[in-house]
Amino acid sequence: MGVPRVAVLLFIVFIAISSLFARFQDLVYVKNYDNFVNTLKQRGIANSNVLIPDGKLHHLMWFLQISDLHISLFQDSGRITDFKQFCTETVSTVQPAVVLVTGDLTHAINPGTIGSQEYKEEWKIYSQIIHESGVFGKTKWLDIRGNHDNFNVISVDSESNYFRNFSAQGQFHPRSYNFTLKHDTERYTFIGLDACLDPGPKRPFNFVGRLTEVGYKALEEMKKKRVKVIISSFGFTTIWRMRNAHHKISHFQVVGTANWESGPYLCGHLHTLLGLVPSMYTLHSTGSLELELSDWKLNRRYRVAAVDHGMFSFIDLKHGQWPVVLVTNPKHALYTMPSIEPLKIIRKSSHIRILIFSPYPIVSAQAQVNKGDWQNLTLSEGPLYILPWKPENYLKDIHSIDVYVKDNKNQEARVNHLFSLDGSRPSFSLLGRAVLMGHISIGQTIFGIFLTLSVVPLCMLKFLQIWKKGSIGKKLLKDNCCKRFVFKLYLLVYVDQLFWPLITMGIYSGVGPWFLGEIIDGYVGVCFVWGIFVEGVFLPGATTFYVGSLYLLTFYMPYTLLLSNCLYRHYLNVRNGGAEPCTFWNYMSRHLCMIIVIIWQSVVAVGYAMAYGVMAFFLGMLNTGSVVLAVVLWRLAITLPDSSFSKFNKLIKDHVLIPNNETDPDN
Known part of the structure; x- marks a missing residue:
């Protein structure tokens, strides 16, 4: 029964991620304005009183x-x-x-x-x-x-x-x-x-x-x-x-x-x-x-x-x-606003109109349509240069105008300009649209996904461990590449002194206050992932969701895996009668990554102090608190007494989790 429940959990996570991408697809969708001429007629723009672009400024x-x-x-x-x-x-x-x-x-x-x-x-x-x-x-x-x-x-x-x-x-x-x-x-x-x-x-x-x-x-x-x-x-x-x-x-x-x-x-x-x-x-x-x-x-x-x-x-x-x-x-095809602009007047215009600016006199100004012959532009008045054209020759598809300009300082400009008269348009940059139209709810969704991935698997293992009383070993842990990884987490959730503080730390990032500090000089406020309270005003969260996601991704998730590894190594050492030599280099090689992760979170905690005052450091329940708790749990994981594993060994004695002759599979 354990495997189907894990599958259900993975399915739920998949649905959440799929919803995020569906939201993304909806945001970057651009409506097609193929019928923009009819739209303009309905709005009364295409009438005889509308001014038509000509050769005058x-x-x-x-x-x-x-x-x-x-x-x-x-x-x-x-x-x-x-x-x-x-x-x-x-x-x-x-x-x-x-x-x-x-x-x-x-x-x-x-x-x-x-x-x-x-x-x-x-x-x-x-x-x-x-x-x-x-x-x-x-x-x-x-x-x-x-x-x-x-x-x-x-x-x-x-x-x-x-x-x-x-x-x-x-x-x-x-x-x-x-x-x-x-x-x-x-x-x-x-x-x-x-x-x-x-x-x-x-x-x-x-x-x-x-x-x-x-x-x-x-x-x-x-x-x-x-x-x-x-x-x-x-x-x-x-x-x-x-x-x-x-x-x-x-x-x-x-x-x-x-x-x-x-x-x-x-x-x-x-x-x-x-x-x-x-x-x-x-x-x-x-x-x-x-x-x-x-x-x-x-x-x-x-x-x-x-x-x-x-x-x-x-x-x-x-x-x-x-x-x-x-x-x-004519206007650039990509940037047309068919429901707003009187685009039909382009079809009736008599001249291509180009603004040219330079602090120095222009000595050459030319244009070509659809890679045809280069034609000299005529200065109308001020910065406006013009070229007579026949728009009826370009009623379908996307066309191009190339412009070349040179001033008397030999400075040159070349512009390629796309236009259409039937509503055809190129595509906006997908990444640019995604950034501009990325709703704040995406940040909330990303944080929710990371929080789910951080705590739900551990809670599921704890639930299955209690419910199945050790038989999960046969159902989840087979002799494959995932065996040791899952076993480490299985061992971690078994040790209540480590599991409950660790889960509390993860859940706290989504519900509890992160820190108290001077959000504004002289004004103390409190920060949650969902917003900030300061001077009686609530400022809804936005950046906080991304910062929370960064916390889970760069500290909480790696720390969980490293803590389970430390506990696993300690367990092996206990099973083998303390055979592992306790030297400085051995200790550093096994705990260097843990030290780096804790130092990183310490730097983050100090950064909050520099931004929001010393109070934000000492009352930084999430950042400073995570460092303190991380050190305590790390120390506990590598110093658990041998008796802490006796019940665990009894729980799994009927299941082949670690071969009896294994000393240290990582060596």
């Missing part, structure tokens, strides 16, 4: 986005000098209507990269650059907070919330706000979404955002006041990394309401995930894009975006890369 607005500046007193002064150049040369050359600065304006991390706090000097540097560069006279500067701008900040009214005094918008809009730009005959609304935690803990548990019900209602009020043109929402935290304070608030509602007045959500925050995902773009079920911009901190990236006759286009660039080339008509 009108109904075209462009802007810049920059994110994750991380201005620091202690790291990489090049971020500051390059940012000065961006504010002077880049802004002056592009002449954007708006500059969006989407969070993490400062670094706010102590030397040593563990502790965190807001440094007024970093904010002064940021403020000095944007004022002395003269950007306020060239454009509208819209900045907003990121999580680094909110480290160790008890409230938006706190003196340590330097965003209020040293940013462009903080003194007028301490949190979310909107700005409406009048350009030509259109009005463009930019909604800045501040989803910073309030209060703002110190790192590492200040990574996700939180959209409160009050914040959501304010966002809805902003949307009601907008005029009927494309709206660009911008913020720091990606949509799926916003925790909601009210279950009625949908994550998708942050992006838009699936009507043609909504637009893309522009954000930062995730950098490039250590270079693994350089581009993170996705299309939500609302029909709106979410476009994460790589960081300025290490990669010096920024974005040029434009709205041309109601169609949104963008290109992400590295600082100092000239010339800049952005094709605005």
